[in-house]
Amino acid sequence: MxxxxxxxxxxxxxxxxxxxxxxxxxxxxxxxxxxxxxxxxxxxxxxxxxxxxxxxxxxxxxxxxxxxxxxxxxxxxxxxxxxxxxxxxxxxxxxxxxxxxxxxxxxxxxxxxxxxxxxxxxxxxxxxxxxxxxxxxxxxxxxxxxxxxxxxxxxxxxxxxxxxxxxxxxxxxxxxxxxxxxxxxxxxxxxxxxxxxxxxxxxxxxxxxxxxxxxxxxxxxxxHADGLCSVYVDKDADLDKAVRIVVDSKVNYPAACNSAETLLVNRSILSTHLIPIATALQNANVRLHLDSESLSHLPTPTTNSSLIQECVTEDFDTEFLDLDIAVKVVGDVEEAIQHINSHGSKHTDSIVTENDQVAKRFMQGVDAAGVYWNASTRFADGFRYGFGAEVGVSTNKxxxxxxxxxxxxxIYKYKLCGNGHIVGEFGEGSGKKKYLHENVDGTCKTVL
The missing domain is CATH 3.40.605.10 (Aldehyde Dehydrogenase; Chain A, domain 1)
Structure with a gap:
């Protein structure tokens, strides 16, 4: 045919x-x-x-x-x-x-x-x-x-x-x-x-x-063309939540468009949060593409060298769809937002923090179809949202x-029900009708 x-x-x-x-x-x-x-x-x-x-x-x-x-x-x-x-x-x-x-x-x-x-x-x-x-x-x-x-x-x-x-x-x-x-x-x-x-x-x-x-x-x-999703671990992040959310976002289904491809970590918590998160990712066989600052905070004896490499600029624009994640250190939530808006694909991005004001700033500032607080990016799914299923994910506006x-x-259509009405009867001059724009009493609903 x-x-x-x-x-x-x-x-x-x-x-x-x-x-x-x-x-x-x-x-x-x-x-x-x-x-x-x-x-x-x-x-x-x-x-x-x-x-x-x-x-x-x-x-x-x-x-x-x-x-x-x-x-x-x-x-x-x-x-x-x-x-x-x-x-x-x-x-x-x-x-x-x-x-x-x-x-x-x-x-x-x-x-x-x-x-x-x-x-x-x-x-x-x-x-x-x-x-x-x-x-x-x-x-x-x-x-x-x-x-x-x-x-x-x-x-x-x-x-x-x-x-x-x-x-x-x-x-x-x-x-x-x-x-x-x-x-x-x-x-x-x-x-x-x-x-x-x-x-x-x-x-x-x-x-x-x-x-x-x-x-x-x-x-x-x-x-949507890409699923370049990010997780930002804020300075006020709970460590256990951060580990759970980052690992699930990356490992639960790496081939999905809602899996995390970038991990952003606040500079002030590198000594407390980075190693546990990196270790958990490595235990799940995730290869870390680290920027120079995050790489310097991972002591060699505690890391699996085969799953560690220094990142290149292109890594932050790459949808790996596999057990790989790019890691970058940022100074604050504003820098995280700027990075996501510059490199992300407007799909889904998450912040891990106990500070509700920082979370609000992130969720307002990130330009994406989905912005999450203390939750895995993998929740971006029509079935999980209660839609029954989804026809796709849109990053359109x-x-x-x-x-x-x-x-x-x-979509929608406008339905107008009249009784011989014409536009010529309405206007601002003498003898002209004014539009009411009032609540409808519903006499026309039988034909809708």
């Missing part, structure tokens, strides 16, 4: 989704969850084939280890978590049809601002095949159609998952073309030109992927920022 036809089908599906009720969405989500459960072993078989192929690419240094780690659907409780995400999304309030503003302009003339779906989404992501399920569920709940493009390394898994989802929709009022999968870069290149059909592009992947998309489409782009769940997939 050519890309124009794919986009047209998506638009037609999006138009039909405008009329789907919350209950009909719930039925569809339940059917998707059930069919994925029934086809679990088939999906795992497809996933194993992807992993076997990907392992060869890793050995040939054609695929990064971090991307390979994201591929596995059988690891731990990932599959069950994916299914729970569907249920969680189903239980959330329907984000469409919500009145966010109302005003009576005149007797019988009422203005409402009402949430509605964005329309057609194009979501491009790398490796993680469960993203197909997460985004499909979010799209259905928010009344959007979606065209999905995953990495070629997960092709078998993606096909198994999307085929199951589309077959589930065949028994519902939601068109199967509400969820479509494309496989090639050529298709994406063509789709990026189809702004007459596609309303929003959401890339999830490498810096190069996001920048390519941003530079090659007229369609609005929602996403438009209608959605941070982990983007259902609310980020709706």
């Amino acid at each position: 050519n890309t124009v036809k794919i986009a047209q089908n998506a638009r037609n599906a999006a138009n039909k989704l405008q009329y789907v009720t919350t209950q009909e969405k719930s039925v569809a989500l339940d059917k998707i969850k059930n069919i994925l459960t029934d086809k679990k072993q088939e999906i795992f078989k497809a996933n194993r084939q992807d992993k076997e192929n990907a392992e060869k690419l890793v050995n040939a240094e054609l695929l990064s280890v971090s991307l390979f780690k994201r591929l596995d659907l059988e690891k731990g409780d990932k599959f069950d978590t994916m299914l729970k995400g569907i249920s969680d999304i189903d239980q959330l309030p329907d984000p469409t049809g919500q009145i966010t503003y109302s005003s009576k302009l005149d007797e019988g003339l009422e203005l409402y601002r009402v949430t509605c779906p964005v329309g057609v989404l194009l979501v491009i992501f790398e490796a993680r095949p469960e993203v197909v399920v997460n985004i499909s569920a979010l799209a259905i709940k928010s009344g959007n159609s979606v065209i999905l493009k995953g990495g070629k390394e997960s092709a078998f898994s993606l096909n198994a998952l999307s085929t199951a989802i589309r077959s589930a929709l065949a028994d519902t009022v939601i068109p199967s073309d509400a969820i479509q999968l494309v496989e090639t870069r050529e298709e994406i290149k063509s789709l990026l030109d189809l702004d007459e059909y596609i309303d929003l592009v959401i890339p999830r992947g490498s810096n190069s992927l996001v920048k390519y998309i941003q530079s090659n489409t007229r369609i609005p782009v929602l996403g 438009t209608h959605a920022r941070g982990p983007v769940g259902l609310e980020g997939l709706v």
Whole structure:
């Protein structure tokens, strides 16, 4: 099928989704969850084939280890978590049809601002095949159609998952073309030109992927290029909290975009905090890229030299996505803020301190989608925020920022209900009506 036809089908599906009720969405989500459960072993078989192929690419240094780690659907409780995400999304309030503003302009003339779906989404992501399920569920709940493009390394898994989802929709009022999968870069290149059909592009992947998309489409782009997250350990930081938060931020899932890539340490606590934090990181096999000042405070006998190296300037602009972290000494919270705003990616940054005024200064001053106080950067996630799942993380300053769940997939329209009203009746002259701009009594709500 050519890309124009794919986009047209998506638009037609999006138009039909405008009329789907919350209950009909719930039925569809339940059917998707059930069919994925029934086809679990088939999906795992497809996933194993992807992993076997990907392992060869890793050995040939054609695929990064971090991307390979994201591929596995059988690891731990990932599959069950994916299914729970569907249920969680189903239980959330329907984000469409919500009145966010109302005003009576005149007797019988009422203005409402009402949430509605964005329309057609194009979501491009790398490796993680469960993203197909997460985004499909979010799209259905928010009344959007979606065209999905995953990495070629997960092709078998993606096909198994999307085929199951589309077959589930065949028994519902939601068109199967509400969820479509494309496989090639050529298709994406063509789709990026189809702004007459596609309303929003959401890339999830490498810096190069996001920048390519941003530079090659007229369609609005929602996403983030990098996850350059930092943890600042302030002079008033509790040592135990600092160790726990820094280690979790780096080690819990190093390949994630919300893992910490930079550690900033206040100069006044180098003698008390640096060695315990560095030791805990080394015990977790983290390689420390230290600036000259922090390096000088680590006595050689207490360190693992294989996990210690002096940093270079580029380290503070590097998303390692592995067990590596850049370490820099700063004089105070202002210097920490300046460093983060200069080198960070506006994703998520955290401060460890017992001083609430310093914490407030940090959280006001850091320009990021997420700013945390005494908490790991790994909390930056739609599932953990209670969104059910996320379509991605946005560092934009438009209608959605941070982990983007259902609310980020709706926009709004203004609905005006009148009774033969015309603008010519209103004005400042004699005999002209004045706008009331009063609370609405709700006589028009039946058509909203």
